Amino acid sequence: MEGCLFCEIAEKKRPAEVVFETDEVVIFKDANPKARVHLLVVPKKHIASVKDATDGDRALFGGLILAARDAAARENLAGYKLLFNVGRDGGQVIDHVHLHLIAS
Numbered sequence: 001m002e003g004c005l006f007c008e009i010a011e012k013k014r015p016a017e018v019v020f021e022t023d024e025v026v027i028f029k030d031a032n033p034k035a036r037v038h039l040l041v042v043p044k045k046h047i048a049s050v051k052d053a054t055d056g057d058r059a060l061f062g063g064l065i066l067a068a069r070d071a072a073a074r075e076n077l078a079g080y081k082l083l084f085n086v087g088r089d090g091g092q093v094i095d096h097v098h099l100h101l102i103a104s
């Protein structure tokens with residue numbers, strides 16, 4: 001989507017520290033990490049927010065969680081948090097769905 005930061009990262013139009021990528025998902029380091037490990041798991045398809053997802057996006061969301069699991073395994077994380085912020089009141093800053101993978 002034009003002007004979307006995460007679409008631009010997914011399309012390699014903007015740099016990011018990418019750690020893992022599939023046809024559907026790109027995972028990169030949060031530019032402002034809140035913990036020792038703070039990755040963003042981002043679908044390449046533009047969806048503004050979890051609340052904007054459709055029933056057709058069920059597999060995409062399952063894929064996000066399993067991609068996060070795979071990235072955590074690569075980082076040898078024994079435990080971690082997976083977090084969606086939804087809407088401004090839920091702490092969402094970028095209007096493109098992303099799953100935070102956080103480990104201290």
Ligand SMILES: [Zn+2]
Pocket residue numbers: 001004005006007008045046047095096
């Ligand atoms: Zn986007």
